[in-house]
Amino acid sequence: MSVKQKGSKAERELLHMFWSKNFATIRSAGSGSMKYPGPDLIVSNKARVLAIECKSTKKKKQYLDRHDFEQLKEFCDIFGAEPWFAVKFARKDWLFLSLEDIEKTENGYVIDSKVAERRGLLLEEVIK
Amino acid sequence: MSVKQKGSKAERELLHMFWSKNFATIRSAGSGSMKYPGPDLIVSNKARVLAIECKSTKKKKQYLDRHDFEQLKEFCDIFGAEPWFAVKFARKDWLFLSLEDIEKTENGYVIDSKVAERRGLLLEEVIK
Numbered sequence: 010m011s012v013k014q015k016g017s018k019a020e021r022e023l024l025h026m027f028w029s030k031n032f033a034t035i036r037s038a039g040s041g042s043m044k045y046p047g048p049d050l051i052v053s054n055k056a057r058v059l060a061i062e063c064k065s066t067k068k069k070k071q072y073l074d075r076h077d078f079e080q081l082k083e084f085c086d087i088f089g090a091e092p093w094f095a096v097k098f099a100r101k102d103w104l105f106l107s108l109e110d111i112e113k114t115e116n117g118y119v120i121d122s123k124v125a126e127r128r129g130l131l132l133e134e135v136i137k
Numbered sequence: 138m139s140v141k142q143k144g145s146k147a148e149r150e151l152l153h154m155f156w157s158k159n160f161a162t163i164r165s166a167g168s169g170s171m172k173y174p175g176p177d178l179i180v181s182n183k184a185r186v187l188a189i190e191c192k193s194t195k196k197k198k199q200y201l202d203r204h205d206f207e208q209l210k211e212f213c214d215i216f217g218a219e220p221w222f223a224v225k226f227a228r229k230d231w232l233f234l235s236l237e238d239i240e241k242t243e244n245g246y247v248i249d250s251k252v253a254e255r256r257g258l259l260l261e262e263v264i265k
Binding site for chain 2 (some may be wrong): 010017024028031032033034036037038039045046047048051053054055056058084087088089090
């Protein structure tokens with residue numbers, strides 16, 4: 010599977026999880042290839058609207074470039090949504106991190122698996 | 138161009154129009170091919186959230202099957218969005234119709250170009 014296919018698979022996995030919790034969910038077409046900001050998923054149950062960027066990795070750290078981070082924030086400001094990063098480390102559950110819980114590096118941002126386990130929320134915790 | 142490619146082109150055209158009006162817009166991946174309900178576009182500026190099904194035709198009438206119509210309504214009820222059909226007849230502007238302005242047929246629904254011109258709204262009118 011290509012990186013793109015793996016990304017789509019991870020997004021679809023989360024999409025199924027949110028629908029199973031009665032959150033209507035849309036996966037964005039061409040997220041990352043358009044000139045506009047936008048998340049991988051947009052999720053809502055009327056009361057909450059979440060814009061989610063999904064990352065799945067076999068490494069211990071997930072690096073984010075500054076653009077990834079800032080375009081999500083920009084989108085959320087216009088659309089009216091909560092910005093979240095969902096990250097899946099190998100053999101772990103999906104964890105959700107809000108922007109303030111993500112560490113800055115010199116050139117961008119990083120989500121460390123240990124930090125994610127401490128600060129991240131499970132899907133059930135995000136939507137409760 | 139295939140029917141699918143023409144559909145994507147029409148959706149992207151509307152996406153650009155909404156972004157130019159400062160509405161954050163997402164085009165759905167695999168709309169119509171998933172088991173979940175969902176629109177072609179989801180559009181919001183915080184105050185308004187629109188779920189839009191896009192149709193472009195060279196004919197004088199745009200038929201909709203019952204599923205098209207009902208799945209949009211179902212999605213909107215869960216997500217919390219206004220359901221709209223956007224239709225583009227040849228050499229005309231995009232017109233937006235709400236569900237109650239769309240005529241029922243024996244097996245589904247139809248948007249007649251003359252009815253659309255009378256009842257439909259231009260993009261500027263929808264978002265004002």
